[in-house]
Amino acid sequence: MRRTLFSDEHDTYRESFRRFLAEEAVPHHGEWESAGIVPRDLYARAADHGFAAMAVPEKYGGAGVEDFRFNAILGEEAALAQVPGFGLGLTLNNDVCLPYLLSHATDAQKERWLPGISRGKLILAIAMTEPGTGSDLASIKTTAARHDRHYRLNGSKTFITNGINADLVITAVKTDPTQRHRGISLVVLERGMAGFERGRNLEKIGQHAQDTAELFFTDLEVPLDNLLGEEGEGFRYLVSNLAQERLSIAIGALAAARAGLAQTLEYVKQREAFGQAIGAFQNSRFRLAECHAEIEVEQAHLDACIAALLEGDLGAEDAAIAKWACTELQGRVLDRCLQLHGGYGYMSEYPIARAWVDARATRIFGGTNEIMREIVGRSLGL
Numbered sequence: 001m002r003r004t005l006f007s008d009e010h011d012t013y014r015e016s017f018r019r020f021l022a023e024e025a026v027p028h029h030g031e032w033e034s035a036g037i038v039p040r041d042l043y044a045r046a047a048d049h050g051f052a053a054m055a056v057p058e059k060y061g062g063a064g065v066e067d068f069r070f071n072a073i074l075g076e077e078a079a080l081a082q083v084p085g086f087g088l089g090l091t092l093n094n095d096v097c098l099p100y101l102l103s104h105a106t107d108a109q110k111e112r113w114l115p116g117i118s119r120g121k122l123i124l125a126i127a128m129t130e131p132g133t134g135s136d137l138a139s140i141k142t143t144a145a146r147h148d149r150h151y152r153l154n155g156s157k158t159f160i161t162n163g164i165n166a167d168l169v170i171t172a173v174k175t176d177p178t179q180r181h182r183g184i185s186l187v188v189l190e191r192g193m194a195g196f197e198r199g200r201n202l203e204k205i206g207q208h209a210q211d212t213a214e215l216f217f218t219d220l221e222v223p224l225d226n227l228l229g230e231e232g233e234g235f236r237y238l239v240s241n242l243a244q245e246r247l248s249i250a251i252g253a254l255a256a257a258r259a260g261l262a263q264t265l266e267y268v269k270q271r272e273a274f275g276q277a278i279g280a281f282q283n284s285r286f287r288l289a290e291c292h293a294e295i296e297v298e299q300a301h302l303d304a305c306i307a308a309l310l311e312g313d314l315g316a317e318d319a320a321i322a323k324w325a326c327t328e329l330q331g332r333v334l335d336r337c338l339q340l341h342g343g344y345g346y347m348s349e350y351p352i353a354r355a356w357v358d359a360r361a362t363r364i365f366g367g368t369n370e371i372m373r374e375i376v377g378r379s380l381g382l
Helices: 008-024 026-035 041-048 068-080 084-104 107-118 234-270 282-310 316-340 342-346 351-363 369-379
Strands: 124-127 143-147 150-161 168-174 184-190 196-201 212-223
Touching: 008 026, 008 041, 008 068, 026 084, 041 084, 068 084, 068 234, 068 282, 084 107, 084 124, 084 150, 084 168, 084 234, 124 150, 143 168, 150 168, 150 184, 168 234, 184 212, 184 234, 234 282, 234 316, 234 351, 282 316, 316 342, 316 351, 316 369, 342 351
Parallel strands: 124 168
Antiparallel strands: 143 150, 150 212, 168 184, 196 212
């Protein structure tokens, strides 16, 4: 079914990014997976071509484009090209972190940070999760106590995407430990601050090219000028952007499922068993037909969610449904596709094997799918 969400301008942008990935990312992704990190200068090259921080206003060096459909194209094409390390880092910058700065930074903060972000010279991360705290943000333990003209931070974060590469880390802290949600604030940590230590680049079962780190804060002095927005409003800020974050995850997940299906269709047409292509067996046809139908149905729903976001009308429960549905579908489709590859599907050299492992994380980050079910259940009055 033809998608009506995108214009000719969007299609041209998609082709341009597809060429960029083919030249700058796909040939090198294996090296990045071995290294456990994407090279920093790739973000600068992406920015040179208009693929980074598109929403930064022109006066700060950006394009001033706030059309999320361009963001969606980047997420889809990175997933289709199976370069999740770079794709996740780029969408984290554009879809998740940047909106906090555009919405809540002061003019002085924007002058300091946005030009570097628009050039791909300042890479972003957001630090919420702690060793003992996942989705329950109100229980974070990292504190930020006022001392003269600075905050003194103590605590730690874990599972931080872009944690090694990041120059600016939007960090959730407790400025009032006696409060739960109302005690949370956001501060921006900068590379090189004394008392800010990065731990190891965590070894994951998938998405090896995406750096994921532990962060440690020991009497870290952060200027009060690095407070983002108002004290005690951090939880509200975080919640306000979760719908877009979860939609971004859903977009990549569905595109990854589509990529896996396309690869498997090619494989089953060529691989033979018992004198015929394995795609000719009824089980193969039925399984792949199921995958195709489910992807098409969910694509229509996802495009409706993108349209709602553009209109400022995407609710928390709708975003939760999209994230939950698309990531679960991604897991089902890639599992079926791996099965149809037989023993080769279990070999790391085959793209379907890597896609299957990479997919497992999407049901966890951005809020686990159990949390998504809770959000949807509460929306039903339960």
